[in-house]
Amino acid sequence: MVATAPATWQGRWAHEADTQAFAQRLALCPAVAHATLALHGDLGAGKTTFVRHLLRALGVSGRIKSPTYAVVEPHSAIDCPLMPPGEALSIWHFDFYRFSDPREWEEAGFRELFASPGLKLVxxxxxxxxxxxxxxxxxxxxxxxxxxxPEHDDARQVRAEARTSAGQLLLAAVQ
Incomplete structure (x- = not known):
């Protein structure tokens, strides 16, 4: 079997409202409920801002903080429209910036978290x-x-690459 290049979308978020709109479109796709999204970018690129908008669009209420020091922050979307009534969507937001010891992977139970149902943001x-x-x-x-x-330094260039069939569904949802 010949490997093919991932499906790609490229765009620009001129303002944070564009980031929010992208997150809202993604939140409408049922595939997001059990997907793993990898977020790439330097410090201050807007990864956590995007995550906050996505979590809000999925129905997460309360404080949404960066998992920089905790490595993982769990969330639950109780009123997520993608889930059956009364069933919450489990979401884990990982930040591996400070991850350096492979033993931590097993000790922290990350294998089990990634194997469980729900959305993983990395x-x-x-x-x-x-x-x-x-x-x-x-x-x-x-x-x-x-x-x-200089008054609006929130403009971002964005590229999304689908790596799986679920990723292709997510990509279609944001185009």
């Missing part, structure tokens, strides 16, 4: 390379170098 996936299950959608976010408006 920042800094390259730091857990070799441990992660297949990624459905890679999302690359970078500040837009062509942005000339």
């Amino acid at each position: 920042e800094w996936p390259e730091r857990a390379a070799g441990f992660l299950p297949p990624i459905d959608l890679d999302l690359y976010i970078t500040p837009d170098p062509m942005n000339t408006d």
